Amino acid sequence: MYALRDKYAIAGIGWTDYSKKSGRTVRSLASEACLKAIADAGLKVADVDGFVSFNFNDSVPAISVATEIGVPAARYANDFLSGGNAANMIVLTAAAAIEAGLAETVLCYRAMNGRSGFRLGGGRDLAAYGITQFTAPFGWITYPQAMAMWCRRHMIEYGTNAEQLGEIAVTFRKNAENNERAMQREPISMDDYMSSRMIVEPFRMLDICLETDGACAVLVTSAERARDMKRKPVYISGGAYGGGPNQGEDLFDAIRWPDHSHNYAKYIADDLWRSAGMGPGDIDIAQIYDCFTYSIIMQLEGLGFCKEGEGGPFVQGGRIACNGELPLNTHGGLLSEGYIHGLNHVVEAVQQLRGEAGVRQVSGVETCLTTAGAMTCGSALVLRN
Amino acid sequence: MSYAKPLPVADVETQPFWQACRDGKLMLPRCTNCGHCRFPPTFYCAKCNSAEHEWIESTGRGRVFSWIVVRHPVPREVYATDVPYVVSLIDLDEGVRIVSNIVSVEPEKVTAGMPVRVIFRTVTPEITLPLFEPAWQ
Numbered sequence: 120m121y122a123l124r125d126k127y128a129i130a131g132i133g134w135t136d137y138s139k140k141s142g143r144t145v146r147s148l149a150s151e152a153c154l155k156a157i158a159d160a161g162l163k164v165a166d167v168d169g170f171v172s173f174n175f176n177d178s179v180p181a182i183s184v185a186t187e188i189g190v191p192a193a194r195y196a197n198d199f200l201s202g203g204n205a206a207n208m209i210v211l212t213a214a215a216a217i218e219a220g221l222a223e224t225v226l227c228y229r230a231m232n233g234r235s236g237f238r239l240g241g242g243r244d245l246a247a248y249g250i251t252q253f254t255a256p257f258g259w260i261t262y263p264q265a266m267a268m269w270c271r272r273h274m275i276e277y278g279t280n281a282e283q284l285g286e287i288a289v290t291f292r293k294n295a296e297n298n299e300r301a302m303q304r305e306p307i308s309m310d311d312y313m314s315s316r317m318i319v320e321p322f323r324m325l326d327i328c329l330e331t332d333g334a335c336a337v338l339v340t341s342a343e344r345a346r347d348m349k350r351k352p353v354y355i356s357g358g359a360y361g362g363g364p365n366q367g368e369d370l371f372d373a374i375r376w377p378d379h380s381h382n383y384a385k386y387i388a389d390d391l392w393r394s395a396g397m398g399p400g401d402i403d404i405a406q407i408y409d410c411f412t413y414s415i416i417m418q419l420e421g422l423g424f425c426k427e428g429e430g431g432p433f434v435q436g437g438r439i440a441c442n443g444e445l446p447l448n449t450h451g452g453l454l455s456e457g458y459i460h461g462l463n464h465v466v467e468a469v470q471q472l473r474g475e476a477g478v479r480q481v482s483g484v485e486t487c488l489t490t491a492g493a494m495t496c497g498s499a500l501v502l503r504n
Numbered sequence: 505m506s507y508a509k510p511l512p513v514a515d516v517e518t519q520p521f522w523q524a525c526r527d528g529k530l531m532l533p534r535c536t537n538c539g540h541c542r543f544p545p546t547f548y549c550a551k552c553n554s555a556e557h558e559w560i561e562s563t564g565r566g567r568v569f570s571w572i573v574v575r576h577p578v579p580r581e582v583y584a585t586d587v588p589y590v591v592s593l594i595d596l597d598e599g600v601r602i603v604s605n606i607v608s609v610e611p612e613k614v615t616a617g618m619p620v621r622v623i624f625r626t627v628t629p630e631i632t633l634p635l636f637e638p639a640w641q
């Protein structure tokens with residue numbers, strides 16, 4: 120990514136309604152988000168020649184979207200079999216494909232009926248093949264169950280506590296109050312958080328993100344072309360993807376991970392900051408992957424916003440609020456806006472960097488970090504206007 | 505009544521593990537080239553890439569590395585009568601980690617570093633699961 124700094128930009132964004140029951144096919148959701156991103160950029164369908172997406176066998180392949188919206192000649196189509204860890208990596212991949220001459224204008228999308236269709240939070244096949252034979256037979260099945268193990272480990276090592284997790288949930292809900300896209304806009308208090316139902320200790324209901332039907336898309340092209348389009352370009356200053364040793368045999372498995380008190384973030388921090396020529400101190404706001412409250416803490420630590428073990432106290436006292444020192448998840452995050460598997464963080468970053476976030480606009484935003492992933496691997500972008 | 509919970513489907517690499525559980529033994533594959541224990545089992549050793557291994561019997565003892573208490577059953581119909589139950593990452597004495605349940609103790613009493621030992625629970629004629637209980641001396 121060092122060679123790509125500021126050479127590529129996001130020129131368009133689009134999204135559907137985020138709901139519990141779309142009543143629509145996943146393909147049509149993907150197509151709506153993509154068509155909106157094309158229109159947002161002031162382009163025509165015929166101007167698009169590439170698609171990148173990711174899915175968990177819960178979505179449609181890129182070529183089906185190209186077919187539905189009538190792209191005359193898709194030259195590049197790439198579907199990653201991945202979780203949220205890929206939500207920023209697909210944007211990097213789009214830039215890399217353009218750099219390589221494989222395409223010129225690439226749509227990145229994520230689409231799913233995550234509540235009414237295939238529920239990521241639900242159970243799994245009762246026949247436990249592969250690595251799952253060592254996890255599912257013990258009733259370790261869902262993602263909240265997987266990640267509660269990590270959160271506990273952080274609590275063991277550093278004394279991280281429920282009040283700190285609760286501050287994240289309450290802060291993001293407050294941000295969602297000002298977001299017309301958000302699925303959950305009812306205010307919550309710390310008391311509401313504390314009294315919400317224990318799902319899998321140490322997680323309460325309000326530690327867990329929202330299963331969502333919906334889609335969003337971002338359109339990536341060269342900075343040069345983007346400057347001639349309808350919107351102010353948002354430049355991809357840097358980015359990274361990766362993780363540490365023993366990333367597991369699938370996204371659930373982290374049995375061999377060295378210590379679950381830290382996650383992928385510490386392993387990509389150097390690549391990320393070097394690629395952008397920036398550091399944590401240069402970041403105005405951040406949209407950090409929050410499938411669960413605790414993942415915010417581990418990523419803040421791993422990326423160097425605070426020291427390892429200090430993430431809990433770091434999020435307290437209003438620091439991460441919209442008027443704080445480091446506003447986080449200004450749209451409400453996966454916890455309150457919705458779970459479009461992390462790509463919705465990039466949409467919000469673009470709105471903020473364009474100054475188009477309306478009542479939730481943070482003033483003077485010039486740089487925004489986005490991240491994607493919570494466990495052994497993940498990706499991140501540094502965006503600027 | 506039929507057993508409704510997920511059952512391990514043994515493959516060519518893991519069959520000896522599940523066979524040993526039926527025999528009341530916790531067995532681990534150890535690299536015969538470099539001595540590294542591979543668990544969960546893999547064909548190649550991640551340390552030296554050797555494909556050779558032998559099965560050794562674990563002491564069945566370890567310590568709680570992390571744990572969760574499942575209170576909301578998923579799928580509901582399968583785990584409704586089991587909650588609350590404890591799932592733990594356990595560091596075995598042999599230097600590998602295993603996922604299992606901690607049983608014979610109230611969930612509230614589980615702590616980090618707690619010593620545990622293996623017990624075996626036969627759940628179907630084919631499958632016996634290695635579970636763990638506190639190993640207080």
